[in-house]
Amino acid sequence: MPPVFRFAPSPNGYLHLGHAYSALLNFDLAQACGGRFLLRIEDIDPTRCRPEFEQAIYEDLAWLGLAWEEPVRRQSAHLDEYRAALARLTARGLVYPSFESRAEIARLVARREAEGRWPRDPDGAPLYPGTAKQLEAGERAGRIARGLPHALRLDMAAAIAEAGALTWVEQGEGPAGETGVIGARPDLWGDVILGRKETPTSYHLSVVVDDALQGVTEVVRGQDLFQATSVHRLLQTLLGLPEPRYRHHRLIRDDRGDKLSKSSRAVGLRALRAQGASPSDIRRLVGLL
Known part of the structure; x- marks a missing residue:
């Protein structure tokens, strides 16, 4: 049986560079060993998880060049x-x-x-x-x-x-x-x-x-x-x-050495894309190129 990797974000904000690194690393490792790559949406918190953030996850990951198996598992289901x-x-x-x-x-x-x-x-x-x-x-x-x-x-x-x-x-x-x-x-x-x-x-x-x-x-x-x-x-x-x-x-840490997080308003992938960043730029920023 091939190895199975997964990336499991919560749709309570936009993805940032820390998420990009984890998603890309999982995807690259799966590709390298002929494994499977799954996407899971961890949306058990109805007060913070929102449909627009979930949709943004799909768009950001597709823009990065990632492909995942369907159907996506959504915890709320x-x-x-x-x-x-x-x-x-x-x-x-x-x-x-x-x-x-x-x-x-x-x-x-x-x-x-x-x-x-x-x-x-x-x-x-x-x-x-x-x-x-x-x-x-x-x-x-x-x-x-x-x-x-x-x-x-x-x-x-x-x-x-x-x-x-x-x-x-x-x-x-x-x-x-x-x-x-x-x-x-x-x-x-x-x-x-x-x-x-x-x-x-x-x-x-x-x-x-x-x-x-x-x-x-x-x-x-x-x-x-x-x-x-x-x-x-x-x-x-x-x-x-x-x-x-x-x-x-x-x-992935900010200039002060703190972990990137949604609560600290880390710059999202959508904003970086709007500023003209390419998927290769993201890989370079997180140290995968």
């Missing part, structure tokens, strides 16, 4: 598949609901940090500080029956106890140059959210389900997702999903 995976974990006692709002969690974190340093995950976000895991089953059921908003969290300690020690083989390198066999540390992430009342999935859950269902064998993505691989390996093991090969690539 597959919520039942994520719901089923979440149900499997819930049935084994590995998922619990938490009912605090974001503001309440922020207050809990502030209270704990006033008492001493509170741990944060590899992305810098504070670990979940609440006590929802200790709620009685009847109390949980009653709150859910009343329609209270809630997040569905992975009981990280129970999940790790069931899965055991995990590793992955890194064919690229992590932010500190890590390569080879990497010991997974999902515990650093605390009780991560796997879904919410209104959306039965999260990035972590949907990405492992999608990769398995699409037969992805090569996950080539930015170093900013290197640490998240620990959570993905844990979920793959718990759900009995195959382990792809991982290659984390360098990030």
